[in-house]
Amino acid sequence: MEYEERNRKPKQGASNTPAVVLVILFAIVVLLLYAGWNLMSDDASNIVDMKSIDSDLVQVDEKPVEEEDEDIVEEVTLPEPEKKEEKKKEVTPVVEKPTTSYKGETSTYTVKAGETFFAIANKFNTSSDNLQALNPDVNPSLIKEGVTKLKVPVQAVHTVGPGDILRVVANKYGISVEALMAANGKKKNFAERGEKLLIPHKNKI
Template structure:
């Protein structure tokens, strides 16, 4: 017969373990460590970005400093004056106007007449008419800067002035002064081989002077 009161079983004493607490502390420490590392990484990144930004700004400032600075005139008047000065400096020097030396009538000999300049005439055309060099005609009129038709009168040196007498035809007069008949006609503006008694004929030099 079993005992009326069964025997109590031996109950295993419970042991209190600190493992969950330790695990919790370790997890908390890991989380804190991760947070700390993350904060350091974020702060380093921001610092590096600021340094890069400052480097870019500094490089741009350096480039601007190296660019040459042009001096600009204070106002438009100074700019115009400076442009004028540069133009004067760059403008080549004009050659001095060559002056023809004066020539005396006595050095050529012969006789002097006066020629009234007509329209279209020039120094060269007038000189050719009287069988003179252009330089000679200009030298005789060195005081005359420019010639004007109907106003200017030029001094012209010729061999002689002949008054036509009885029987004086152009051929005879030309032989007398040893000048060609064509030269006499040209000097007197003749187109026909005729002359009248009492007419004054201009006798040019036989050779150009």
């Protein structure tokens, strides 16, 4: 009987071993499933975080671009201030007009072909300065034939009468016939009755 009881005990221990192994395996499977579930939830949360991070990055990247575009538009639309040019004050030089002490008679002389201001002054036995003083508004280098009229100094204006010839008129005023002809633009020793002759001064004035 004792022998039979001893032989039964080992059989009971052997029958309990598979149950223990199953429990352990089940526990391991549960742990693995739990660990896998945690890993999956972590991955899902990481994916959500990455998406949020990516969206933040996109928003961060977009804002500077918009600001740059606004800055560019402002630079294009804003006009540059116009620079006001300072008007320079023009200084007009004061030109002193020549003066003359001549107080005698004058007459009007029309410039003829080929004549210069200096030549006309010589015809009337005066200087260019005196002639310029009598004609302050005339530019000596711009006189024109048949257009420019000059005020010239004369002894007198003689009206040709009966029997007057140039020699007689010249002797009357103490000048040469040549001077009389030159002052009146004559090429021939002839004067018509009623003609007015300009008599130049016999001395330089």
